[in-house]
Amino acid sequence: MFYVLFLISTALAQLSLPATPYLPPDPSFATQQAPVNLHWSSTLGNLLWFYEAQRSGDLPTTNRVSWRNDSATLDGQDVGVDLSGGYYDAGDYRKYTFPMSFSLMSICWGAITFGKGYDASNQTVYLDDMLRWGLDWLVKAHSSSNTLYVQIGDTNLEDAYWGGDKDIPTPRPSYKIDDSHPGTDAAAQASAAFSACSALYSNIKLSSNSNPASLTNSTYAATLLSHAQQLYSFATNTTQQVYQKAVPSVGEAYASSDYRDELAIAGLFLAVASNSSETYAQATDVYSSSKLSQLITKEGSEQVFNWDSKTPGAAILGAQITKALPSLVSGSPSNVNFTSDAEAYVQIVTGGHGRGAFTDGGLLYYSGDSDEASLNPALNAAMLVAHFTTSVTDPSSANYTHQLAFTQSQLNYVLGNNPMTMPYIVGMHPNSPVNPHSASATGASPQDIANLDTVPAQERYVLYGAVVGGPDKDDKYWDMRSDWVQSEVALDYNAPLLSLVAYTIANETMASQDPWYTRLEVGSYQKVRPKGYPCDAAVRQGCKNRGFSRTGKIVMAVIVTVVGLIVVGMGSYWLFLAYRSGSGTVKA
Incomplete structure (x- = not known):
């Protein structure tokens, strides 16, 4: 029996972590001369390091984040299920299955299409470590075929706490979906995460131009596939509804708009x-x-790709399957053309013709979807375009060049080619954000949530690799800890940038130049930092007497001009009529 267990554990074993671990370099490294791929590799390494800083549960001896502690080790005790481990979703200490599953799916998908980037930068072992920490928890959360835990933690308690990971408030209730309280979207999304990662560990290719990261493990892939199949059956064979109908608590942060x-x-x-x-x-x-x-194909109606909206991703993935795995497609309904739909979506996005328009600084911005965490819709769009470019587009075509330019423009924006001259990755450069909305990194002791921006004056720890929410529609970023709209960090914020950096490393044309942040003047952000306060859902001080944006001013100028022309025209017409009726004499 022991021998059988030994064989199973060996088959499931992850890649061995190096004796000398990768650690994020000091931000000043970004200003130093180095081989091109060394800067890109550091970027990828830092982005992965962030996930280690978000870990929950008993930390392993290989933990690289010295200031993190074992935490929330009794999660699931209220329901008799071990739900310790996994990742904290964002800047506090709640765990949400829906967005975490989306992040795992996205990262595994990127590692399939852009695997060379992880291998070339020697980060594949950390990718494996990061994925398993999330997937192994997801296995525990899927405690039976038709049961999935979707939230751990109390929203009200968490929102009132801003301290370290040693004193996380309790109780931490566990919320689930099951046969009696189904959640189609949450079950299907978890299934998608298991399937995407199973495909990665099975070394399945989705592009003839690239290979998956070197993570082949057929035993682990089979375990993930089994959970994927059970959850897909759960999603398709029970009453179909959005999961917040079964678990209202999740609707406060991650309400789903649809399940199809x-x-x-x-x-x-x-x-x-x-x-x-x-x-x-x-x-x-x-x-x-x-x-x-x-x-996705109708200009002005196209959806974004994020934790809630998966339709653009379905079209891009369908286009990849059509080309790379034609045997799956034969016999399917002919009225679906994923390649055509994906191409239409890519044309709309890269041209800024639809709902998404480019800010003055060049960021793809969707009014509404980009009002909170503006970088996320743009990065996800760029990631989808990168999948399509790599797998479907003819490299000799003009479309390929256009798509490549779009992807690079959004990546460069996040890496510092923006009006704030700021790389929106914590710890990447001296100009990087220094006040991410993260309770653990803030290190306030005792906690003082009433004075979030000033206690402590400087965050105690550097949350290397964390992608922040991003600037407003006018490309302005205030770097305020309390402004979670701009400074929040989250699992799904990092996910698309991981894939984009891996894509860059795997693409010789893009990797031939250092990341944009290497060109930035140290301290330049302080010269352009906006005065006053932002105006958003988190901070309202800047909303008072706020003038029109540049676009608003243009619209107002057009309106005033048109109204003026109408008034002049009507006045002239009245004079003409008065002249005629008075035989040439204007009557008073």
Whole structure:
């Protein structure tokens, strides 16, 4: 029996971490001369390091974040299930399955298409470590075939606490979906995460131009696939509804708008992982019957890709499958053309023709979706375009060059080519944000949530690799700890940038130049930092007497001009009529 257990544990074993671990370099490293890929590799390494700083539970001996402690080790005790471990979602200490599953799916997908980037930068071992920490917890959260825990922690208690990880408030209730309280979207999204990562560990290719990261482990892949299949069955065979109807608590932070997009992308990833044309046909049927195509191919109606909205990703993934795995496609409904839909979406996004428009500084901005965490919609769009460019677009075409330029422009914006001259990655450069909205990194002791911006005056720890929410629609960033709209950190904020940096390292054309932040003048952000306060959902001081934006001023000028012309025209016409009626004499 012991020998059997030994064989199983050996088969499931992850890659061995190096004796000398990668540690984020001092931000001043960004200003030094170094081989091109060394800066890119450091960027990738820092982005992965962030996830280690977000860990919950008993930390391993290989922990690289010296200021983090074992925490929330009794999670799940209230329901008799071990739910310790996993990742804290954002700047506080709650755990949410829905956005975490999306992040894992996104990262595994990127590691399939852009795997060379991880291998070339010697970060594959840390990718493996990061993925397993999340996936192993997700396995625990999926405690039975039709049960999935979707939230750990009390919203009200968490919102009132801003201290370290040793005194996280309790109780930490566990919330689940099951047969009696189903959540189609959450179950399908978790299935998609398991399937995407199973495909990665199975070394399945989605592009003839690239290889997955070197993580092949058939035993672990089979474990993930089993959970994916059970959750997909749960999502498709129980009453279909958004999960906040079953668990209202999750709606306060991560309410889902629909479940059909999750069903579509979950089916596609499961088809890839299980090599099932039947599952592929089910996914295309959902995509077709739900008319998801209209949500990405019609200018002005196209959706973003994020933790809530998966339709653009389904089209891009479908296009990859069509080209790389044609055996799955044969026999499926002919009324679905993923490649055509994906191409239409890419054209809209890269041209800024639809809902998304470019700010003066060049960031793709979706009014509404980008009002909080503005970088995320742009980075996710750039990541999807990178998938399409690598897997589908002809490298000799003008479209390839155009798509490459778009992706690079959004990446460069985040890395410092923006009006704030700031790389929006903590600890990457001396100009990087220094006040991310993170309770653990703030290190306030005792905690003082009433004075978030001043206690302590300087954050005690550097949250290396954390991507912050980003600037407002006018490209302004205040770097305020309390302004969670701009300074929040989260699992899904880092996910697309990981894939984009791996893509860059794998692309010789893009990797031939250092990251944009190496060109920045140290201290230049302080010269352009906005005065006053922002005006957003977190900070209202800047809303008083706030003038029009540049776009608003242009619109107002046009309106005033048009109204003026109408008034002049009407006045002239009245004079003409008066002249005629008075035989040439204007009457008083």
